[in-house]
Amino acid sequence: ETGVTQTPRHLVMGMTNKKSLKCEQHLGHNAMYWYKQSAKKPLELMFVYSLEERVENNSVPSRFSPECPNSSHLFLHLHTLQPEDSALYLCASSLGEGRYEQYFGPGTRLTVT
Amino acid sequence: GENVEQHPSTLSVQEGDSAVIKCTYSDSASNYFPWYKQELGKRPQLIIDIRSNVGEKKDQRIAVTLNKTAKHFSLHITETQPEDSAVYFCAASRGGSNYKLTFGKGTLLTVNP
Numbered sequence: 194e195t196g197v198t199q200t201p202r203h204l205v206m207g208m209t210n211k212k213s214l215k216c217e218q219h220l221g222h223n224a225m226y227w228y229k230q231s232a233k234k235p236l237e238l239m240f241v242y243s244l245e246e247r248v249e250n251n252s253v254p255s256r257f258s259p260e261c262p263n264s265s266h267l268f269l270h271l272h273t274l275q276p277e278d279s280a281l282y283l284c285a286s287s288l289g290e291g292r293y294e295q296y297f298g299p300g301t302r303l304t305v306t
Numbered sequence: 307g308e309n310v311e312q313h314p315s316t317l318s319v320q321e322g323d324s325a326v327i328k329c330t331y332s333d334s335a336s337n338y339f340p341w342y343k344q345e346l347g348k349r350p351q352l353i354i355d356i357r358s359n360v361g362e363k364k365d366q367r368i369a370v371t372l373n374k375t376a377k378h379f380s381l382h383i384t385e386t387q388p389e390d391s392a393v394y395f396c397a398a399s400r401g402g403s404n405y406k407l408t409f410g411k412g413t414l415l416t417v418n419p
Contacts, residue, residue, distance in 0.1 A: 236409040
């Protein structure tokens with residue numbers, strides 16, 4: 194699969210677990226994003242990284258912790274989540290440098306039990 | 307911050323008819339307006355976008371119009387086909403060094419054969 198990939202595609206975790214979501218982009222982009230998509234709500238921007246530096250943090254609870262080791266990889270570390278955190282987590286990337294088009298990965302369907 | 311309202315939330319049309327989805331935004335500094343299509347179980351895909359220096363953009367059966375004075379923009383799909391059935395999201399951004407896209411809640415379009 195090319196473009197933006199995400200693993201795992203599905204994840205079920207208990208409230209006391211720790212897990213990580215991974216995103217990788219093969220587009221040579223400089224910016225990467227995490228979004229949360231819940232039913233009947235707009236896509237919610239969680240974090241933005243530009244050239245591995247966090248540039249946006251939308252008041253996300255500390256139980257979500259992002260990591261961007263390089264411009265191609267983005268992680269979302271999860272711990273002590275709540276059932277209301279169950280959602281589709283989408284990663285996206287954009288070129289930056291005046292190019293705003295964002296390209297999305299397939300998402301990770303997260304269920305917190 | 308920016309607020310994007312999208313209407314209608316659901317739209318059902320007959321194959322061959324036209325479909326129009328409208329969005330309004332609140333931030334007069336927004337200057338980039340993309341539209342995404344998300345089929346069931348798939349990732350959002352950029353289908354068309356417009357910047358504030360133009361009033362209309364067309365790509366085959368899809369067109370977007372922008373009225374900056376009224377702060378609204380619309381997606382027009384002509385000669386609809388069953389494969390156009392999906393959820394459509396509008397978004398707005400200031401662009402530049404601001405990477406944030408604010409999304410509308412989405413419109414479920416159903417094209418009946």
